[in-house]
Amino acid sequence: MTPRHMTYRPGDALLIVDMQNDFCENGALAVAGGDALVPAINAESKAAASAGALIVATRDWHPIGHCSFAPQGGPWPEHCVQDTPGAAFHPELALPEGTVRVSKGSAFDRDAYSGFDGTGLATFLRQRDVSRVIICGLALDVCVRATTLDALEAGFETILLASLTEPVESEQRQACLAELRNAGADILE
Numbered sequence: 645m646t647p648r649h650m651t652y653r654p655g656d657a658l659l660i661v662d663m664q665n666d667f668c669e670n671g672a673l674a675v676a677g678g679d680a681l682v683p684a685i686n687a688e689s690k691a692a693a694s695a696g697a698l699i700v701a702t703r704d705w706h707p708i709g710h711c712s713f714a715p716q717g718g719p720w721p722e723h724c725v726q727d728t729p730g731a732a733f734h735p736e737l738a739l740p741e742g743t744v745r746v747s748k749g750s751a752f753d754r755d756a757y758s759g760f761d762g763t764g765l766a767t768f769l770r771q772r773d774v775s776r777v778i779i780c781g782l783a784l785d786v787c788v789r790a791t792t793l794d795a796l797e798a799g800f801e802t803i804l805l806a807s808l809t810e811p812v813e814s815e816q817r818q819a820c821l822a823e824l825r826n827a828g829a830d831i832l833e
Contacts, residue, residue: 650688650691650692650778650803650805650832651695652691652692652694652695652696652697652778653695653696653697654695654696654697654773655697655773655774655775655776656692656695656697656698656774656775656776656777656778657697657698657699657700657769657772657774657776657777657778658688658689658692658697658698658699658700658777658778658780659700659702659759659777659778659779659780659781659791659795660685660689660699660700660701660702660737660739660780660781661702661759661779661780661781661782661787661788661791661809662702662703662704662724662781662782662783662787662788663678663681663682663685663701663733663734663737663781663782664703664704664724664730664731664732664733664734664782665729665730665731665732665733665734665735666704666723666724666730666731667723667724667782667783668682668734668782671723671730672721672722672723672724672730673720673721673723673724673812675782675783675810675811675812676810676814677810678734678782678810679734681780681781681782681808681809681810682734682736682737683736684807684808685737685780685781685808686736686737686738688778688780688805688808689738689739689740689743690738690740692740692778693740693742697778698744698769698772698774699739699740699742699743699744700743700744700745700746700759700765700769701733701737701739701743701744701745701746702745702746702747702748702759702763702781702787702791703724703731703733703745703746703747703748704723704724704731704747704748704749704787705724705726705731705747705748705749705750706723706724706725706726706731706749706750707725707726707750707751707752708725708726709752710722710725710749710752710755711752711753711754711755712749712755718755724749726750744768746759746763746765747763748761748762748763757786757787757789757790757791758787758790758791758793758794759787759791759794760791760794760795760798761790761794766794766798766800769798769800774800775800775801776800776801776802776803777795777800777801777802777803778803778804778805779791779792779795779802779803779804779805779809780804780805780808780809781808781809782809782810783809783810783811783812784809784810784811784812784816784817784820784821785811785812785813785816785817785820786811786812788804788809789820789823789824792804792824792827792829793824793827795829796827796828796829801830802828802829802830803829803830803831803832804821804824804829804830804831804832805832806821806831806832806833807832807833
């Protein structure tokens with residue numbers, strides 16, 4: 645499914661959240677429908693880059709033995725371990741030249757769901773005169789949710805491309821979208 649394209653402009657940033665192998669089909673923490681998002685995300689990133697918008701791709705970048713992993717008492721299976729194939733961006737994800745890559749969750753003893761959590765991303769965007777962020781990627785009910793809420797908290801006009809995200813728990817989709825809408829995000833269906 646391809647959404648209607650956003651109209652991008654300078655001062656925008658397209659945030660592509662965690663489009664990594666471990667979150668796509670056959671990954672360690674696979675989100676149903678993750679692979680299917682890639683072509684439309686590629687079209688969005690091409691449109692954004694052509695309009696002079698900034699492209700940011702976040703990624704989980706966990707060390708071995710990360711606190712979020714089940715063997716350490718965390719809620720998740722081992723996933724997105726630094727420098728492994730599972731942590732790599734989806735092989736068909738076409739990130740334009742100049743895409744800024746932001747790694748999160750890289751401390752042994754602290755997890756981070758949001759692309760803004762401990763990364764300095766808000767400061768980086770402000771230094772580049774970004775006022776509006778457009779968000780897509782995986783997973784709606786975890787890292788996309790946290791990134792959207794933090795973008796709003798940081799004062800950015802925030803748009804979620806709802807058709808370019810999928811939740812870990814499919815039954816959480818509508819509740820998550822309602823929460824983000826109520827928090828102030830514009831939801832583009």
